Amino acid sequence: MKNNTSVYDQFFYQGINIIRGDNGTGKSTIMDLIYYGLGAELSEWTAEPLSCDKVFLEVSCNTGIYTLSREIEQTGKSPMLICEGDYLSSTKTENQWLKYLNRRSDERHSYSQQLFDMMNLPQHKNNDSANLTIHQILRLMYLDQITAPTKILRYDTNYDNANIRQAIGEYLLGLDDLDIHELRQQLIELERDFSKIEGELKAIYKLLSKGQQDFTADKLHAEILAVESEIYQSLQKKEEIRFKTKKELDDMQKEQAKLILMEINKCTEKLENLHVQSSFLSNEIIDSTLFLQSIDYRIKSLLESKITNESLGSLNFKYCPACLTKIETIRQDDICGLCKSPKNEDSTKKSYLHMLNELNFQKRESEKILQSNKNLLDEIKTKIPELENLLSMSKLNYKDYLQSNSAMESQIAEISNRIGFLESKHQNLKERLEFFANIEALIKEKQQLVVKISEVKDALAAKKEKTKNRLLEVCSQLETTTMNIVKMDLGFEKDFENPEEFEFSFPRDTMWLNGKSKFSASSMVLLKNSFRLATLVESTKDINYRFPRFLLIDNIEDKGMMPSRSHNFQNIMVEMCEELENPYQLIYTTSMISPKLEGGNYCRGIFYKKGTHTLELNKI
The missing domain is CATH 3.40.50.300 (P-loop containing nucleotide triphosphate hydrolases)
Incomplete structure (x- = not known):
């Protein structure tokens, strides 16, 4: 119309x-x-x-x-x-x-x-x-x-x-019977959700070090309780200091200053070792990566060589490729058509197989070493900031002791700095607890999806059979x-x-x-x-x-x-x-x-x- x-x-x-x-x-x-x-x-x-x-x-x-x-x-x-x-x-x-x-x-x-x-x-x-x-x-x-x-x-x-x-x-x-299409659609949606969650978890694990991946909500809860306990004890200690005599405080100040200095030296030494290890592992990772690339190239070259050998083995040369002199033709499968040397195809195939197996073994072992070094480097990179924070706090405490007018002030300042550090750590642990709680929720949801996917697949298989x-x-x-x-x-x-x-x-x-x-x-x-x-x-x-x-x-x-x-x-x-x-x-x-x-x-x-x-x- x-x-x-x-x-x-x-x-x-x-x-x-x-x-x-x-x-x-x-x-x-x-x-x-x-x-x-x-x-x-x-x-x-x-x-x-x-x-x-x-x-x-x-x-x-x-x-x-x-x-x-x-x-x-x-x-x-x-x-x-x-x-x-x-x-x-x-x-x-x-x-x-x-x-x-x-x-x-x-x-x-x-x-x-x-x-x-x-x-x-x-x-x-x-x-x-x-x-x-x-x-x-x-x-x-x-x-x-x-x-x-x-x-x-x-x-x-x-x-x-x-x-x-x-x-x-x-x-x-x-x-x-109309249910099959619906089950297929359910399966598609479930597998889509599964892939999404798995992708999120892989992205999270990629950002976490190997040590961090081992954390659980229970471990973090225990660490939070330990920090809270130390904060409480530090507050109690802070109150107790106010009732100490001058001599007791002076003795405590000297002993504490000595301990802090030892802590500074200890942290400095640990940091130096970690930086050395970090540098070493970084170089090892670069070397391993280059070595793996060379193995891949050798495997590729070996396979190409095998194909070339198989192809050339079936050719009969009429003229020498070096000087172009006519070559006497000998039609025997066990004799090389070019140099007339005896051929042993079984031995050649075994040699290729042996070399290929050897290269694949080297590749597997190198990949294991590479991954292990990457995990260690991740752990070290996690420890370095923690030690740097502890070292800064210890140096600050030591400085406060040196500049303090009284033993009581230095003791209280040291404890206050410690409490500040613990409170910061407490907040960080709470944030990590929330983060890992989300991870555990994703893991739980993933497990539930696995069960549902299995159930739908079983139902689909039963319908198809009918x-x-x-x-x-x-x-x-x-x-x-x-x-x-x-x-x-x-x-x-x-x-x-x-x-x-x-x-x-x-x-x-x-x-x-x-x-x-x-x-x-x-x-x-x-x-x-x-x-x-x-x-x-x-x-x-x-x-x-x-x-x-x-x-x-x-x-x-x-x-x-x-x-x-x-x-x-x-x-x-x-x-x-x-x-x-x-x-x-x-x-x-x-x-x-x-x-x-x-x-x-x-x-x-x-x-x-x-x-x-x-x-x-x-x-x-």
């Missing part, structure tokens, strides 16, 4: 419907509009349909006749209006139209859910992101010209992955029917004449005939269409299929299809469909209709000549 005027109005009957016309007359436009009107998301429009306002479709479903309406938007995600009854009656009433969004809301479910209900198709009972939508199942019902002929499903740039493709196939062929027989039965029948169709081709592809096996995979979006997944472009089109026709045929025979028995084919002459080959396939489609007993609808387009079908009961509308268009926009 454009400006409330119909620019294309055609009745499509149950069974076969053919739209014919020259290339460029808008046959694909009609197929895209049907595809979009049924609920697909379509954003790649040509100018003609995009200039229109709305598309209306009258559809017959399991529960009755309905009229669907969607505004044509560039995004392809416009809502759908649904009215119960045929198109003519829907134009006479306005208040019976119900509006549905492409995603469900709190007030109303999506148009996908409504269409599934109208077709009496079961639905997954989980969230929108995991549900199959009408857009997804239409991907198996529409063969367009843009999608590569090697692909089973219509291309989708927004919602396509192996899991979704598998769910589409299993759902429409009736291979699952549907195994159904899977084998459906796949076998589909494969047989597809091969029977392919056999009727006119001999354009040798493998099609008497195929021995046909396989398909929805997750991989691929088909194989006699083990091959690629043929000429036109042969791939015919194989793809044969498989889709087989799906339609089998869906009318098997009540467990959920395929809506509806097919849009817009690629009959795609990829350079010869007229005779196209005519033959059209005749095959019609003959097979005419034998079907249950209701179905097939709509296909062609620019070279089979002479047997031209002008017959299956043709819809005129033959659109070059220069005309299916959309009569000149009406407006």
